Amino acid sequence: MEGVVVKKKKGVQYFTQDTEDSIVLYNNTPDPEVRSRIYRDKIHYAFFKLTENIIHTFKFYYTEVDNIEDLQHEVITFLLSKIHLYDQSKGAKAYSYFGTIAKRYLILSNQKNYKKRVDTLSIDVLEEDENHSYDIEETNNNERLSMFIDEFADYCTENIFELFPKEYDAQIADAILELFRKREHFDVFNKKALYIYIREQVDAKTPKITKIANQLYDIFKKGYVFYLEHGYTKF
Numbered sequence: 001m002e003g004v005v006v007k008k009k010k011g012v013q014y015f016t017q018d019t020e021d022s023i024v025l026y027n028n029t030p031d032p033e034v035r036s037r038i039y040r041d042k043i044h045y046a047f048f049k050l051t052e053n054i055i056h057t058f059k060f061y062y063t064e065v066d067n068i069e070d071l072q073h074e075v076i077t078f079l080l081s082k083i084h085l086y087d088q089s090k091g092a093k094a095y096s097y098f099g100t101i102a103k104r105y106l107i108l109s110n111q112k113n114y115k116k117r118v119d120t121l122s123i124d125v126l127e128e129d130e131n132h133s134y135d136i137e138e139t140n141n142n143e144r145l146s147m148f149i150d151e152f153a154d155y156c157t158e159n160i161f162e163l164f165p166k167e168y169d170a171q172i173a174d175a176i177l178e179l180f181r182k183r184e185h186f187d188v189f190n191k192k193a194l195y196i197y198i199r200e201q202v203d204a205k206t207p208k209i210t211k212i213a214n215q216l217y218d219i220f221k222k223g224y225v226f227y228l229e230h231g232y233t234k235f
Contacts, residue, residue: 015046026043169212
């Protein structure tokens with residue numbers, strides 16, 4: 001459809017459909033040697049890049065191991081121990097499924113090691129630590145919500161014309177999703193100000209904006225409840 005500019009992220013090049021298919025093949029292959037070859041040739045690099053990006057993106061630097069590479073190895077080993085639990089028929093993409101598992105593992109590990117650091121270091125040292133937070137639990141909860149919002153916005157953006165077949169509705173939805181994408185740039189989420197921002201992007205009246213926003217909220221609410229209950233996203 002012409003006239004709608006959808007701001008879409010580039011695909012994750014290291015975690016491809018071939019990776020997804022290889023994980024399914026790995027789980028359906030009884031021969032240990034063949035499984036080992038599938039993992040080495042088709043899956044390991046994707047897990048390596050996935051954990052590397054998550055660690056650096058969310059700054060999971062509180063660790064008991066000596067360096068980040070060792071931390072990656074620890075997380076990859078954990079992912080491999082859970083790989084048999086992945087079930088493609090449940091609808092979750094392997095990238096989202098294993099990304100969520102890695103994030104949850106790192107959040108718990110980061111929180112545990114951070115508390116050890118707080119218990120052993122002086123206040124002066126902690127105040128000089130730029131990664132220090134006096135409310136690490138709240139920070140981790142916010143990080144989990146932020147992770148979900150990113151995946152929600154990505155899903156809606158990638159499927160915007162399936163969710164909103166009418167071009168006008170898709171325009172409004174994309175303007176609303178832009179608020180999620182740029183949420184870090186907004187100091188205050190005031191309802192009136194947000195409606196003004198949306199109208200600056202697309203000519204729409206309040207009732208129409210509200211209708212589209214409610215449709216997005218239904219997707220968000222169902223997805224977030226599932227995420228909290230199962231630990232990974234499914235829309």
